[in-house]
Amino acid sequence: MKLGVNLSFAVKRWLEPEALAALIHDRLGVKYVQYTWDLTDPWWPAAERDRLAVAYAKAFRDAGLVVESTFGGLASYTYNHVLAPNADLRKLGKEHLKRAIDMTAAMEVPATGMPFGSYSSADAVDPARREEILKLAEEAWVELAAHAAESGLEMLYVEPVPLGTEFPSTAADGLRLMQDLDGKTEVPVRLLVDWGHAMFEPLFGIEANMDHWMKTCGDYIAAYHIQQTDGQLDRHWSFAQDGLLNKGVLEDFWKRYDLKEQTFFAEFVYPFEATDEYVLGDMVASMAALDVAKAA
Ligand SMILES: [Fe+2]
Numbered sequence: 001m002k003l004g005v006n007l008s009f010a011v012k013r014w015l016e017p018e019a020l021a022a023l024i025h026d027r028l029g030v031k032y033v034q035y036t037w038d039l040t041d042p043w044w045p046a047a048e049r050d051r052l053a054v055a056y057a058k059a060f061r062d063a064g065l066v067v068e069s070t071f072g073g074l075a076s077y078t079y080n081h082v083l084a085p086n087a088d089l090r091k092l093g094k095e096h097l098k099r100a101i102d103m104t105a106a107m108e109v110p111a112t113g114m115p116f117g118s119y120s121s122a123d124a125v126d127p128a129r130r131e132e133i134l135k136l137a138e139e140a141w142v143e144l145a146a147h148a149a150e151s152g153l154e155m156l157y158v159e160p161v162p163l164g165t166e167f168p169s170t171a172a173d174g175l176r177l178m179q180d181l182d183g184k185t186e187v188p189v190r191l192l193v194d195w196g197h198a199m200f201e202p203l204f205g206i207e208a209n210m211d212h213w214m215k216t217c218g219d220y221i222a223a224y225h226i227q228q229t230d231g232q233l234d235r236h237w238s239f240a241q242d243g244l245l246n247k248g249v250l251e252d253f254w255k256r257y258d259l260k261e262q263t264f265f266a267e268f269v270y271p272f273e274a275t276d277e278y279v280l281g282d283m284v285a286s287m288a289a290l291d292v293a294k295a296a
């Protein structure tokens, strides 16, 4: 089982690149990292943004860590992006990912990704509008994939989300998007599936399980987010807490599907008001519960 960590836990807390690199390497015992855009906003002016982002990338490399990808975080998720209801918002959504690709290229990291986008409340219940906007969004991603290729990136990821007002949410949505884009993009666009999203029972019912996702769109899944969940909300709990998942379930899945490179990135989101001491202690306990060192 190949474990990594998404840096969502560090946001607003551990900002110094060398100290963060040491924390990941020495305290969490993790080698594979997914950098979050919440540390350096793609919309910041490029010179300062890239200088800051490159400092993280360099510190991580110097510590022996491997940054496999960068990814949209909470700030990015606030906006509707390429599925927004008007052309200006959609254009800005496209520009947002273009800038994230630029930042990722400056960091010399080979892949980036984000959830695809969100419909407005009105568009979400209008099948014709959904199709019309989706078609435009797919065209935007074809152009973004060309920009990614020109910039030296090797892959883009889309993360399905557990909301019917967004796309893709179901495994069937994920398959549809992959098939729509297949062969049209200059770098492959693949799914990054979040276990806590896929197991959301209120929306997916009996299909809220990872075997359903593997059966439906498993060939297109290139990486995962792991988080502890009770299946009732998108919890992003750490594995220090009890829930539906544990090390045994994850390991069994890894073996049954003969996974090799599809890193499980732990993506834990803590309340802003949790103390730094609590978050660090919980991260250490949680990664220990996954037995990262032995799993690597
Ligand atoms: Fe996620």
Ligand SMILES: [Fe+2]
Pocket: 194, 196, 197, 234, 236
């Ligand atoms: Fe989530």
